[in-house]
Amino acid sequence: MRRERKRIALQRIHHLFRQAERRAYENRLDLATRYVVLARKLAMRYLVRMPREYKRRFCKNCYFYLVPGKNCRVRLKKHKVVVTCLNCGEIMRYPYLREIKERRRNAGKD
Numbered sequence: 824m825r826r827e828r829k830r831i832a833l834q835r836i837h838h839l840f841r842q843a844e845r846r847a848y849e850n851r852l853d854l855a856t857r858y859v860v861l862a863r864k865l866a867m868r869y870l871v872r873m874p875r876e877y878k879r880r881f882c883k884n885c886y887f888y889l890v891p892g893k894n895c896r897v898r899l900k901k902h903k904v905v906v907t908c909l910n911c912g913e914i915m916r917y918p919y920l921r922e923i924k925e926r927r928r929n930a931g932k933d
């Protein structure tokens with residue numbers, strides 16, 4: 824039954840991020856952030872991994888929903904994507920290689 828519960832938790836996480844995205848679009852970053860926090864709580868409670876597509880959508884320090892150019896700064900540095908949360912100043916670095924691979928994969932989808 825645990826697997827079933829995890830599946831449902833994951834569905835709810837997807838749902839919450841869809842809501843967060845919509846709120847962010849409406850400029851309600853406060854609400855978007857609340858959805859992020861809820862999604863994170865679910866992930867922790869049911870021990871499901873946060874889907875990769877969402878991992879970078881929020882600040883890992885203050886959980887602020889991140890919108891490039893709005894509340895976070897995105898820079899490319901030495902093959903890394905450097906994301907600065909403008910709410911708390913947290914700096915997150917991701918290897919750029921994955922970015923390239925992702926783009927390639929997405930390009931293949933279209």
Ligand SMILES: [Zn+2]
Pocket residue numbers: 882883884885886887908909910911912913
């Ligand atoms: Zn932050």
